[in-house]
Amino acid sequence: MFIFFSLKTDSFLILDSIRYYINDAVPIIIIAVGLTFVIISGGIDLSIGAVLGLSAGTSLMVSMWGWPFWTAILVGILTGLAFGLLNAVIITFLRVNDFIVTLGTLYIAAGALTVLTDKIQLIGTKDTNFQRISDMSFLGLTSSIWIALIIAMVLELVLLKLPFGRRIYASGLGETPALISGVNTRRTKFGAYLLSGGLAGFGGVLLASHLNSVQSGLAGGFELKAIAAAVLGGVSLAGGRGSVWRACVGVLFLTTLNQGLLLMGIDPLIFQIITGLCILIGVVVDRGVYKLALTVSTQIIDNEPQSLDSKEISS
C-alpha cells in the first residue's frame, strides 16, 4: 500500500509528509499499546480516547498556570491513571461488565473536558519547554515519534518477557483456568486497565504539547481507531492473542491509508467508507491467512506424532 501511494502521488514519499502524518498518529499509537494489554487480558477499554482528551486539557491548564513543564506531564499522567484506577476497581473488584464501565467513564471524561474548556480557554501556554516535549527533533524525527517508539518497544518487552505479560495472555485465554493454575487474574487485569489509563494520560500530554490548544471533543473517537487498528494488526478481541507491534502496524496501516487517500485528492467525504471497507477486507483476509498458516503448520508436524506412536509401540 505504501508503495502504491508512493507511485500514485508525487508528494507521498517526501520525507516531511511521512514524518508529519506519523507524528499525528503518535497519540493513537500510544493508546493502542495500552489497549493491546487490556484486549489480550480479555477486556476492552472504550474510555481511552476521552481520557486522552481530558488529560491533554488538564496538563495544558497546569502549564498555562505557569507551573513547570514536568508538573504538567505529571498532572496529565495522573489524570489518566485516575480513570484507569476507576475502571480497574469497578471491573475487577465489583465485577461489572468492562464494556459498559469504560463506556461510562468515557462519558465522564468527555463531559469533564467540556466543562473544563467551558470554564477556561485552553489556548496557548507560554512555556516553550512544554511545547518542546513533543516537538524537539533528534536524528530527523520528532521527540513524539521517539517517545512512541520507546514506549512500544519497552511494553512489547514487558508483554513477551515479563511474568506480568505472560499472565496477561493467560487471563485472556481463560479467566477460570488461569485462576486455577495460580495466576492472580484480578491483579493482572487491574494492572492492564491502570496501564491503559496511564498511557492515555501521557498520550494526552503529547497531544497538548503538540497542538498547544485543547477544545471540547478533542480525541473523541480515538478509542475506536485504536480498537480497529489493533484488531486489524491481529490482536484478537476474544483475548489471549496479539502483541504490541501488531497493534502498531495496524495504526500505521490506517494512518497511511488516510494520508494516501488525502494526497491522491480523493474526496474526504468518502474517506470513512473506504477506511471501513479496508478494515473489513483486512480482517477477513487476515483470518484466511491465519487458517492457511494453521493448515500448513499442521501439515509440517503431521509425520512426527505418528513416528512417536510407532516408537512407543515398538519399544
Place this chain on the structure above:
Amino acid sequence: MSNISKRYQGVQALNKVNLHVRSGEIHALLGGNGAGKSTLLKVLSGLTTPDEGSILLQGQRVKIETPRIAQELGISMIHQELSIIPDLSALENIFLGQEELISQRKGWTPWVNRNDMAERVRSVAMEFGITEAELWGPAGEFGALKKRSIEIVKALVVQPKILILDEPTSGLEEHEKELLFDHMRNLKRLGVALIWVTHHLDEVFGLADTATVIRDGRSVAQTLIKGLGLDDLISLMFGTQASALIKQPRIGNTGSKPQAANRLKALEVANFKRAGVLKDISFDLWEGEILGIAGLAGAGRTELIRAIMGIDRVDGGSVSIFGEIKKIGRPEKAYEFGMAMVPEDRKALGILSEFSVQKSISISNLLGIMRSGFLNTKKESDLAADYISKFSIKTPNAREKIRNLSGGNQQKVIISRCINTNPKILIFDEPTQGIDIASKVEIQNLIRELAASGKSIIVIASETKELIGVSDRIIILREGSIVGEVKSVSEKIQNSGYDVVEQDILHKSSKVAS
C-alpha cells in the same frame, strides 16, 4: 459405511474405515482417544464430509452433506456434552431447531404452537420419565438424567432409524445409567439401530450386540460381543503392547507407610461451611497419603476442594498446612503455601487452549524460568523437555499448542504444571475423566508414585472402582457432610473383600437422609 477416509489438515483421521450396523441392534463403537470415533460420527451426522468412501442406507447410496440431510434420512445424534438451553422449557428444547415439524402441520402460520408440540411428544416423553409439568418447566432445573432424557426425546421426535449416542452416560449416577440402558433396550426393540460410543468398557457387556473397534483411524475389528471378555476388547483397542501395560500389577503403596505415630499432618481442614453446599466439614490429610473423596454428583466434593484452594469463598472454617493455620482466600495463595490442583473438566477449567506445551507447564511458576529479570525461553523449553520425557507426554514438540494433544497427554501437561510448583499437597479432581484406558492407568500409576515420593494427595473420582484402586483412605460425602470413612482401604479389602468395600461406599453415598 464402507471405506470412509478423511484427512484433516494433513492428519489422516480415518483410513478406509468400515462400519456396518443393522436395525434393531445396539452397536458399540470402541477405540482409544484420537482413534477416529468422533470423526466417523461427524461424517455420519453430516457435520463433515469424507474424502472417499460411501454410505449406504438400507441399500441406497446416500450423500450426507449437512446435519439437516442426516436428520431427514433418519439419523439422529445425542452428543456427549449436554446441549440443553436452561432458560427454555423442556418442550422448547426438544423442538429447538426442528420447529418446522410443527408449523408444517399448521399450514401457513409461521408461529410455533406449543400445544401441538406437547401433543406430539407427550407419549414419548412419559416413556422416558418426563412428566407433563416438567415438559413445561425450564430445563435448567433438571438433573443430568432428565436432561439426557430430554435429549433422547429430542432425537426421537424425528423418528430416527439410526440413533447415535456419544458417551451418553457421562455425568450420570449408577442408577441413572441403568435407567438409560433400559431406554436403550426399548429403542432396540422398536427397531432403531443404535450406535453407541463409550469409554466404559464394562458397560458394553450385556447391552451391546456387536462392536466395531477403531484404532489409529482404521477399523481393526467388527465382532459380536457375546463370548468376548474385557481383556479381548482392550487388546483390540490398544494392541497387545498397551494392554499388557494396563494389566500390569499396580504399584503397591501400603507397605512403606510410616506408622501413625510419626506421621505428619500435611493438611487439616476444620469446620468448613458454605451455605447450602458444605456443612461443617473437617478432615485431615497425612503426609504421603492418598485420600479419596467419594460421593455422588452434588454431594459437595468439588465445592470442598475449590474452597480449600481458595477458588470459592467459605462462610467459616480454617485450613492448616503442616500445623500452621493459613489464610488462603485466593488460588495463588494456595500455590504459595505448597498446594496445587488438577481441576475437573479439562477443556473448560484445565487447559489454556492457545498456550504451547511449554507455556502451559511454566505458567504456575514463572519465577522458575526467570534469568536476569526476564522470562528465559531456553530455561522454559528445557523445563518442558524434562517433563515431556519424564511423563512420556506425546507431542510433536514443546511448542505445540496444548489443545492439539489428546486428553491423556493434556492431563499429563497439567500434572507437570502442578509438579513444577513443587507442591507438598496435590489435589486431583476427576483426573481420568474422558481419557482412554491406557492413559488412565498411566495417570493412576503416576498418582501413586507421587504419593510414594512423599507428596500428600487428595483424589476425587466418580467411579468408585477407580477411587478404591488408587486411595489409601476414603471419606464419603453426602449433601455437604462427611457421612463415612474407610480408614484403610487395603486392610478392609483383605478383611471383608473388595465387593463389600465398594457396596459400603455406594450405599453410604446414596442413602437418603432420614
